[in-house]
Amino acid sequence: MKLYKKEGNIVQILSFPNETVEKGDYLSIETVDTRKKLIIQVIDVQFADIPGILEELLRSLPDGGESIQGEDFDPLEIAPHITFVQDARLLRCKIRATIENETLSPSNSWLPSRSQSTIKKLSIPTLLKFSKNDENLPIVLGGTKDSMLLTIAASSLDGRLNIITGKKETGKSHLSKLLMLNLVRYGATVVVFDLNGEYISLGRTSDGKRNADYDKIHVLTPSENFRVALKQLNLHVLLNILIHALHLPGTSAREFRRIWRSLRERGKLTLHELGEAIRNWSCNHHVRDALFSRYHALINSGFFTDEVNEGLLLEKNLFKASEEGGAIIINLRNTSRIDRQIVVEFLLGRLVELLTSWKLKAIFLFAEEAHLYLRETYWDDIVTRMRHFGIFTTFVTNQPDTIRGNIYRQADNIFLFNFTNEHDLETVSRASRVDAETIKSIARDLPPHYCLVLGKVVKDFPMVVKVKSLDIKTMGETRLFFKDIN
């Protein structure tokens, strides 16, 4: 390989066919006498602009398309050299850092010698060693293209906002499960909003047997084993449900607050009493109608109960998970849109309560396709307020434009799978952890199950990894009509 050109933070390297370099690979440019190395990453592989190549191609197609047939008597065997020159490639690389005296710095002001430099491939473990990657609490994400393991530190997900995105069937949920299980094994408390029931069998191996994580996976299905008693609810949590999930107008909300206080003072916080109180409450009949319709929505969700014991399972599981690590899977598979919003409003409100009162230390929240249940104002809360309470969110989506631009800009880590759509790539490229060109060029060509990892987990060195497989029972597979038809 030879250093050809440098423009801004783009370096062009001339590479020959016997050198196997792919998009995403790291190279080091070293000049012997300076003891400095420039760390660059290949973001595109192009054909080198070899003089005479057009003539070479044209003369092989003399008759309007069909190749002329013939043979060459080439006694000196020049042909391999011609192929060698014709297949020369130009590597477009981004400068990532400089190593000086074995110390990494993000500076790229140094320009190595064009004629005296040696260019070598840099393995991912070597790069991570230079970047002084935290080796405690390792999570093996998978293998790199050169068959090295890519390990990230669980602590690098702590207190961070993460995004896992990519088009359908590229392996997003798989990576999410991998991260989640590893966090659980290190004793973390994880809450998952499971939209398609994909996480409910994480405690079982692919052949259906219980695995080591079985006792740490707690599946809560709303209105089945996950209910809440009115007595356990705080007024502001219920008001959030009424206002944000059920769109109760402000005037009606004020009346509801009065009704609630009245019932609480009388110790009659039951569903039946609430209905009676609304019916008999002295107020405008429009307000009463509004309150009644929301009351029936709450009743129909099946999520609310008068039995206090039924409502204790969430907290029980959360406390258990906080002691020994565990995941609370909120199975939203058969839940309607409104009911989903009710459950999520309740859960987030409850989590904030528990975290504020330090009953819980912190939780990792995994939210699949959050736009389907998360209200608008929560997006800002998640990137600003929630992390101060100790809620560290990982969004998982195949529609990157459903996540707001400010979330991308503030995301600490992005796990990016393949996207071919320009619009999707444009959306993700708003992430501030890396330049748009890297994202667009590398993500477009990622094969399934390969992920471009960006952000603090990889010390801001974008890396491509093939996510390792998990021996868990897969759920959430697409139901196929022709599956069993030969």
Next chain:
Amino acid sequence: MIQQVTITTTPKYNFPLSTIDPSLPQRLTEQSIHSLKHTQNQPFQLNQQIFQYKNNLEEQIQTTQIELQPILLRPRLEETVVTAVDTSSIKIGETSKGMLIAVRGASVWKHKRNYKYSRIGPFIFNVTEENRKEVYNALQKEYFSSSHEDNHYGSPSLLQMPTRIANLLERWLQAAITKTINNGLILFDGSLTSGITGTSTWRTQKILNAARERENTILAFSKMTSLRFNGYLITDVLLKHRPPYLFEIAGLKPKPPVVLLGDVYVARLANRNYAFRLDIDKKLPIKRKIKAVEKLLGNDLCPQSYPETLRLAHILCTFTANEVIAMQHFITQKFNLRIINRPDMHRLLFGPFGKGEICS
């Protein structure tokens, strides 16, 4: 009766050499390697102004008469093999004592609407003042050992070496073709003028005789000509007739030792205003000459009055820039030559106006 092609497949490449002495390519290879070995570990400088040499000899012929009555042509569709031969040479660099050159030849044949080619080379030589005689004489002796006539011209100068070695290869290819096909058309690049340096009369006559023996007709097309009539180039003379047609340039008087072995015509074979000098074997009867051109029209494409087979032969033997780079790479790798960058004096002195020796 449909004529059968006599082209056979050889184990090495699909070019009919079974009746031909293959010693010239072998000698070319030997001389090539031998000369390059003497260059080993030496510095060499990339040629700053790479250009290809083509044989463009000044003809010493006076034109006196032009036959303004055209010979109108009708394409003959009877199936005939059309073959063409061309060679090319290029200087690929300089050494301290001489230069590195490469030659390559190509033969193309068209049969049943398909073109096929056979390329020989490139052969790379390191020619110096010391070895030029040795290299040239060894190659010449191998193929034209019976010719005393060639020694008459002596060995070429260093600058003539690329053209002269390419000429040797071209004559060898032409001879090989004439001995291989029957009832075919053989297209040469250039004229049938001989007797000047590098184009021996004896050698050309031998090729023409061999062609005649096998009922082949040699048609030599010149892309450029310096023959003039009334001050105008003969190819610029336009007759008020629809192409395709020929008109003869008669009464040509070459100055000795130049000999014309062909009758000279101007061929306008397509509607566009392109015309070429065409030489056809003098010893053939006029009817056969005309029939040969008509067969060419019926069997090959001539969209610009120039046969496609010959065009392909030229294209296939010409060196492209990336091939030059590859040959320089080969020499560096195989013979451990060090490339040095001597300043280009034209560029140094004249900046952007320094276009190199070819334009100086």
